[in-house]
Amino acid sequence: RRQEDALGRHILHPRQGYLPANAERRESVLQRKRQEYFGFIQQYYDSRNDEHHQDTYRQIQIDIPRMSPESLVLQPKVTEIHIDIPRTNPLIPLFQQASVQEIFERILFIWAIRHPASGYVQGINDLVTPFFVVYVFEYIEEEVENFDVSSLQEEALRNIEADSFWCMSKLLDGIQDNYTFAQPGIQRKVKALEELVSRIDESVHRHMQQYEVEYLQFAFRWMNNLLMRELPLRCTIRLARQSEPGLSQAIWLPDTRGGEGPSITTEKEKRERHAEPEGFSHFHLYVCAAFLVRWRKEILEERDFQ
Amino acid sequence: MAKQYDVLFRLLLLGDSGVGKTCLLCRFTDNEFHPSHISTIGVDFKMKTLKIDGIKVRIQIWDTAGQERYQTITKQYYRRAQGIFLVYDITSERSFQHIMKWASDVDEYAPEKIRKILVGNKSDEVDKRQVATEQGIKLANAYGMDFFETSAFTNHNITETFTRLAEQVLAANKKDLDLLRMSGNEEINLAALEEEEGLYERAASDESKGCWC
Numbered sequence: 001r002r003q004e005d006a007l008g009r010h011i012l013h014p015r016q017g018y019l020p021a022n023a024e025r026r027e028s029v030l031q032r033k034r035q036e037y038f039g040f041i042q043q044y045y046d047s048r049n050d051e052h053h054q055d056t057y058r059q060i061q062i063d064i065p066r067m068s069p070e071s072l073v074l075q076p077k078v079t080e081i082h083i084d085i086p087r088t089n090p091l092i093p094l095f096q097q098a099s100v101q102e103i104f105e106r107i108l109f110i111w112a113i114r115h116p117a118s119g120y121v122q123g124i125n126d127l128v129t130p131f132f133v134v135y136v137f138e139y140i141e142e143e144v145e146n147f148d149v150s151s152l153q154e155e156a157l158r159n160i161e162a163d164s165f166w167c168m169s170k171l172l173d174g175i176q177d178n179y180t181f182a183q184p185g186i187q188r189k190v191k192a193l194e195e196l197v198s199r200i201d202e203s204v205h206r207h208m209q210q211y212e213v214e215y216l217q218f219a220f221r222w223m224n225n226l227l228m229r230e231l232p233l234r235c236t237i238r239l240a241r242q243s244e245p246g247l248s249q250a251i252w253l254p255d256t257r258g259g260e261g262p263s264i265t266t267e268k269e270k271r272e273r274h275a276e277p278e279g280f281s282h283f284h285l286y287v288c289a290a291f292l293v294r295w296r297k298e299i300l301e302e303r304d305f306q
Numbered sequence: 307m308a309k310q311y312d313v314l315f316r317l318l319l320l321g322d323s324g325v326g327k328t329c330l331l332c333r334f335t336d337n338e339f340h341p342s343h344i345s346t347i348g349v350d351f352k353m354k355t356l357k358i359d360g361i362k363v364r365i366q367i368w369d370t371a372g373q374e375r376y377q378t379i380t381k382q383y384y385r386r387a388q389g390i391f392l393v394y395d396i397t398s399e400r401s402f403q404h405i406m407k408w409a410s411d412v413d414e415y416a417p418e419k420i421r422k423i424l425v426g427n428k429s430d431e432v433d434k435r436q437v438a439t440e441q442g443i444k445l446a447n448a449y450g451m452d453f454f455e456t457s458a459f460t461n462h463n464i465t466e467t468f469t470r471l472a473e474q475v476l477a478a479n480k481k482d483l484d485l486l487r488m489s490g491n492e493e494i495n496l497a498a499l500e501e502e503e504g505l506y507e508r509a510a511s512d513e514s515k516g517c518w519c
Contacts, residue, residue, distance in 0.1 A: 059373060062324040066342035121375045122323070122345045182378040220348035220379065229347070 034162035040110045048109055056120050060108045063125050064101045094136070099150045099157070104128055107165045111172070118179035123221075124172070126228040130237050131167040135160040174280065178224060186223045189285060190215050193223075196289045204296050213305045222288050230291075239287060240280075311355055311364035313483060315475055315496040316386055317468075320408050321393030322401040323372030326427040329458035330393065331369050334468050339458055346371045348379050356472055361483075363472055377411075384415040388496060389475040391467070393425045394442075396455065397434035402426075402441065409449060421474040422451045425467055430457040 048057040094100055107128055112120035139156055140147055149157065177185035194215045198205040208215070221229055228236055292299065319327040328343045328350075335352040350369045355362055368387065370380040384390075392408050394401040405424065412422065424446040426437060439455060446453030452470055456463040476483070479496055 059323060063345050066344055119375075122371060122373050123347050179375065181375070183375065216379070216382075217349070224347050229344075 030159075030163070033166050034159060037110070037162040037165050038158065040114070041106060044110060044113055045106060047113070053109075053113060056112045057105075057109055059122070060105055060112070060120055060125070063122055064104050064108075067095065067104075067125055067129075094133075094147065094149065097149050100132075103132070103157070103161045103164075107161065107168065110165065111169060115172070115176060118176050121179040123224045124179060126225045127171060128164055128168050129228065130233060130240060131164040132160065133233060134237060135163055171280070183224075186220060187216075189223045189281070190219050192285055193219055193288050196285065197292055200289060201293050201296060204292055204299055207300050211303060211305050219288060222291075223284075226284060227287065239283070242283060309362075309493055311362040311493055313361060313476070313494040313496055314364045314366065315388045315472075315479075316366045316368060317389040317391065317471060317475070318368045318370065318383060318387040319391045319393060320370055320380075320412070321372060321391075321425075322395070322398070322404050325372065325393050325395040325398065325401050326458055327372065327391075327393050328369055330391075330425070330427060330456060330464060330467075331367055333458040333461055333464045335367070337461070339461075341459070345373075348376060349383055354468075356469060358469070358473055358476055361476065363476065365468075365472055367468075381411065381415050384412065385417060387416060387420060388479070389421045389423070389471045390416065391423055391425050391471060392451070393427055394437065395428050396426045396437045396442075397428055397431050399436040402437045402445075405445060419478055421471060421478055422449065423467065423471045423474070424449070424451045424453045426453070426455040428457060428459070429455040429462055430460045 047053050104125060108120055108125055111124070112118075136149065136152075139152055139160075152160075172179075175185055177183075178189075179185075194205070197215075226236070227239070231239070319331060321327055323345070328346050329339060331352055332338045332340065332343065335354045346369055348371055352367050352369070353364060354367070355364045357363070368383050370376070370383070390412055392405050392412070394405050396402075409422070412420065424442060426439070426442045428434075442453050442455065452474070454463045454467040454470070456467055458464060475496075482496070483494065
């Protein structure tokens with residue numbers, strides 16, 4: 001087995017063994033979706049400074065430059081317990097490049113104005129990262145640290161951008177109510193986590209009640225950013241890979257749900273993954289619950305949650 | 307075990323996205339500064355213990371996301387706070403204009419006797435200044451608040467600002483505190499006191515709770 005690199009590119013490598021057959025069809029769909037995306041850019045991107053869009057664009061511009069994973073590494077608390085996971089993050093220089101920041105700005109702006117019910121909400125920017133990184137690293141042979149994205153051929157960069165956009169869109173289709181007014185999706189998922197933990201680990205649940213720890217206080221970000229802030233990127237990517245069909249389906253052919261995407265998956269692969277319609281949401285919920293169970297000893301010993 | 311603090315209370319940082327709320331907090335609690343701190347999602351918090359008039363004051367500071375979408379979540383924390391920092395960025399006229407909106411939200415959702423303080427952050431960025439110091443002073447006067455211009459980057463006025471609000475909260479709750487201090491050496495959870503509305507409990511202690519009505 002090939003050793004996984006720091007980004008898990010052999011864990012989630014979209015062109016390796018996942019959609020081998022019917023390459024022609026796949027190519028034509030991809031081309032069409034890419035054209036469609038750049039059509040949006042042409043049509044809408046100039047409106048980013050218009051009065052009714054400027055708030056959206058301003059917020060995106062505030063958030064992008066400060067989403068360098070360097071600050072992800074600096075996140076306190078949760079990362080401290082992941083002593084077995086490498087802390088060094090090879091992506092820091094990547095996110096400081098102007099061309100990368102511009103790609104993220106375009107992806108997020110286009111998504112936001114096409115989804116006015118939620119618009120752009122902080123945290124959505126994190127959801128582009130795993131797709132973007134997986135696609136970029138398809139083109140990289142040299143050391144990650146020295147990689148300059150602008151050295152990629154223009155067409156490759158455009159493909160990466162468009163594919164990342166559609167994958168993120170597909171992912172967000174299922175969870176948009178996380179980001180609409182009052183964030184009902186998150187409220188519901190936090191309640192579901194509470195209900196699940198009360199069933200699978202009553203003592204942890206009672207302990208938190210006793211010390212007045214509300215699930216919303218710690219799990220809000222788990223839901224809002226899909227654990228992107230709590231785990232190193234390679235782990236997030238690995239989790240995404242596990243959650244068939246929600247994400248891995250999104251990763252290729254975003255518009256063929258129920259079409260050839262899943263049908264190529266072998267029965268064995270299906271069994272190994274969590275083949276549910278709400279696959280990703282459920283899987284994510286179980287991972288959150290597993291966090292609590294995994295650190296139950298530490299939680300139960302803790303009495304001061306101030 | 308020696309008690310770690312005499313009194314505990316909660317302060318809340320409010321203001322537009324990107325004004326530097328998280329940077330103020332990191333400078334105050336850890337004396338660290340990261341020029342581009344990642345956006346806060348929902349609510350985060352940090353602790354610090356101060357000594358004011360011989361009282362060990364443990365403050366729990368809630369740091370909020372500035373984006374409007376998060377306000378359903380962040381407003382749930384208003385009523386549990388005893389003090390609020392209203393933060394704007396002196397290089398952003400817009401963030402200053404929005405202070406009025408933040409202040410009216412506080413009036414609507416926070417306890418009546420909450421103490422507020424106005425903070426104009428990024429005072430080191432003189433070349434980009436859009437809000438004059440006098441404007442800040444004037445607005446603070448209109449609301450009856452104290453006012454500080456701060457810089458998390460140069461560590462200007464940070465401790466002063468946090469200490470001032472802590473002092474004001476202490477003073478506002480002095481009557482309750484005196485009553486409790488006569489009762490002995492237990493830690494006092496001001497936050498819990500307010501929630502109990504007159505049913506005074508000893509806080510955060512494993513011993514049995516007593517009623518001090």
